[in-house]
Amino acid sequence: MRATVDFLLHDWLAVESLTARTRFADHSRETFAQVLDTCERIAREKYAPFNRLVDTEEPRFDGEKVVLPQATHDAWKAYADSGMLAAAQDYALGGMQLPYTVEAAANGFFAKASVSISAAMLTVANANLLMAHGTPAQQRVFAHAEFAGRWSGTMCLSEPQAGSSLSDVATRAVPDGADFEADPLGPRYRLTGHKMWISAGEHELTENIVHLVLAKIPGPDGQLVPGVKGISLFIVPKWLVDADGRLSGERNDVALAGLNHKCGWRGTTNTLLNFGEGRFRPGGRAGAIGWRIGAPGDGLRCMFHMMNEARIAIGMAAAMLGMAGFEASLAYAKQRPQGRPVTGRGKDPTQPQVPIVEHADVKRMLLAQKAYAEGALALELYCARLVDEQHTGEPAAAADAKRLLEVLTPVAKSWPSEWCLEANSLAIQVLGGYGYTRDFPVEQYWRDNRLNMIHEGTHGIQALDLLGRKVVMDDGAGLRLLAARVNATIERAGHVEGLAAHANALAAALHKVGAATKAAWATGVPDEALANATPYLQAFGHVVLAWIWLDVALAAQRLGDGAMKHGKLAAMRYFYAYELPKIDAWLAVVASREAVCRTMDPDWF
Template sequence: MTERLLNERDIAFQLYEVLDTEALLQRERYQDHSLEVFAATLDTGRRIAQKYFANHNREGDAHEPTFDGKKVQLIPQTQDAWDAFAEAGFLAAHHDFEDGGMQLPEVILRASMAYFNAANIATTGYPFLSIGAANLIRSFASEALQARFLPPMLEGRFSGTMALTEPGQGSALGDIRTRATPADEGHYLVRGHKMFISGGDHELTENIVHLVLAKIDGAPAGVRGISLFVVPKFLVNDDGSTGARNDVALAGLLHKMGYRNTTSTVLNFGEKDGAIGYLVGEPHKGLQYMFQMMNEARIGVALGAAALGYQGFQYSLDYARQRPQGRLPSNKDPLSKQAFIIEHADVRRMLLAQKSYAEGALSMCLYASALFEDQRTAETPEARRRAAGLLDLLTPIVKSWPSKYCLQANELAIQVLGGSGYIREYPVEQYYRDNRLNPIHEGTEAIHGLDLLGRKVSLNRMAAYDDFKTDVRESLALAARYSETAPFIAPLESALHTLDEVTDSLQCRMGDQIDQGLANATLYLDLFGRIVATWIWLRQAQKAAEGLTRPGISEADAAFYRGKLQAARYYLDWELPQTGPQAELLRQGNSVCFDMQDSWF
């Protein structure tokens, strides 16, 4: 079977045909780079992922971390993977040259990360979280904290985590109980408990930098009283060396169905005198700061879901091409040669669905990464503002749609393999188990539905929502150029009109009864997501149709482009129409679920 992590042709298509990543070289920040640098970065990521991450994906799943009461034990290949990742410079890849980074565009870093996710999503969890923690410290911490913690994090000597969730408090962060008391020395003493902290303890690095949400004594109630603290596992001396153990204790490891080689921990802060923590930024603004890392992680989780969906698709595609079984209904000769299962129409249906989900998700995530880049380095303030607004609006969808539908892709991969799909000798059952965590990681669908409908759509008088529709309609105006994309025009224009009607109806209902108005927010999220995904496929279809017109095109490229067009048409014909009954339920304000009573269950 295939040992490919992703399809390199598709990565190039997404970066340089769907997205104009080459244009980034015209921006001042990237003028020292070239396409050759981008290609070398991607190739290095692919090779390291294949050599040091993929080699222990199954072993890490079979032999998950253990805790002997003193130290956490990981399989040794995990250390090799961390070291290779750090030595190649990926922890600092997007940081400035003067800070030891490679000053690479965000979209190149995230495309590289897709390879690591595809190779071993559990081991990739350690650098993934560390990159986000370092970004947050760079954005909001004082110069003194940056000087103390950033260099060793970018070098790979320190790793990082985000410590939000508490026992009994998942997404309801306003009710957290972890407390921080000012100390005379200028730091704080942090006391509380955190759980589900990925990467919360291990021996991969000299130190672990926990970013902890807590409330300073006397803080306002709710989310307005949350502050953010750097709480290291070990204190750091003035000369940068690792000092005494901080009052941070591992209470135990949690054992999840997937991501098994990522330690999932329960941490106790302040069992003795209190864990020394350093305030990040201003008091009571911690959740505002943490949203940077949370939103970055949401796109990263989606990219991981896309990579797992992609892995399952590629494996089941290769399997279908090699597995003979049965004969076509038109063949009545029982002595004839069996057909490979890819010749059966229903198997092609399952493979085409997987292709539409996995390749659509990858494209969606890289588009979001391009928006992240544009909000920072686009040429004009207006372009940066517009990109930031679109990213804010679409992040709930970018997180949720790949997490939901690439899990479905993995389910279909299992189905393609039949009985072999659910035995551990084949990898697709692990892809499914790993991916099943992603609809919960960084917020459930319900949380993101509430965020999208209850807040993001209406922000700034719906400016980002209007910008999104403008971009879709610009794509529709171009769709008439090609016979392959013209069929998108009427259905997608109709879907936009339906989205407007549903959005207006729900906002009116929320004005009268907000609980009932938001009761079906998850359905609204899915409807909106299907429209975004259709547009993402239209963008790919337009570039594929354009590619087919190039003179001297190779047979391989022609097949690649035709595959894109067929997957786009599948999504248009099979997936977008499902928004019809969804919209009808939302227009009605259907209250069946809302009206259900506890005692009736």
């Protein structure tokens, strides 16, 4: 994997060119390598050996606290001590001012070694949200402690009656006293309600947990404002703090209501939390104390900062699980003897058995995994490179990067979570019966990866976002910008021997996506257009990955005549031969606005 990461960062994305920018001027290819080396080592020593342990020794509540294996505590400490929580932050905050592209690549090693062993992903996203939308005091007290690894963070959106439907959030936040706006940490409220599916919502890894909670402020009539416009965002710590960030020793009114027992990601606690039930009564009164971030009703806009960052991280986690399964099944296939090659005269039973990697169908399954996992990794690193461009590029380039990210984020989250799950399924198939046992790791990779199609916005939500918002906003400006990038790759590849046919296939596929997009919205009726949003997402994602693979192939052409070059080109050929043709079936129902799913009467089931 490391060779692929280095190839993508340097030969494809030219990440070293970022060091010409003031923010990254102290860095070089050597400092990037040092970061990757450190993270690869920590992942190898503190994460990978305990991946099965955290899967079997699930978090448990002993009546007072949540108990996690010691390995999880050790892994968190090693990660926090590495400085990676603050990797992209200013030097003044103890950060490295590291490009996000390199940070994302480095974090990939941890996801591959054990995706569920720590809560670092949400902690960084939580702190980054505060740095973008919080007051200076909120940043100093909460975000800085998270970057230092002393505190961790969560995001609290879903409720029992409101999963993806955030407009139905019922958690209430009422001003805490007449002088609630005078608190130095921001306007202070008392929250009551219930949140569920909260990753890392309760543990003893850090001295405090910073919950970011969506809630509604009642109007003058005491009623909650309907819809998402009434949602605000609040900082609700597990332990109360003063204006200087010191723990007061008083527990906030946030109580663990239960642990969810999951199919995978078992090393990370997943919780139900009760806010304001009165188990803990700060100041002698029930209600969890929270400080508002931003203006009333601005909560969802602020929270999307964290959600979008988390979606790219989920895509990276899915890609790395796909990579882990691919590497495990490849190693198995190279050493497992079974069967004999088919020759012109059939099989010769007198000949010795060959490793199963010699069989065409096993190669097919391995090529699929390689195409899915390495393609997904390339997609995530490309999106990470857009983040760096958005933050440090020239104004026009930064604006383009922002627009491209808006279009690509639903794909960056959904495509790896679907197709790297399929890669994990194929890894099990390569191992046969052994793959279905816990004696080998591939079944755990599949279980861990199955969550990624659900959390941080389900597949259907990403599809609605893509077809319902991203490709049509600003009269399709984002889609046109993406098409321009794709066409630039097509133009370059069209002049390269061996790639011209693939360039033509991609051009045809891009045209089909554009035509289907127009056809879906031809009547202007959202119900008709969006009934087949998920097939649209699948087709759109496959075209994006075909583009990514063709662009990667152009970079691979410049490599020496070795295994790296031929492996990348073979994976690209596989994708174009076996995967890209699938878009025709998906786009057919989109373009025709096939109505069967929309008009199906529930009674008919």
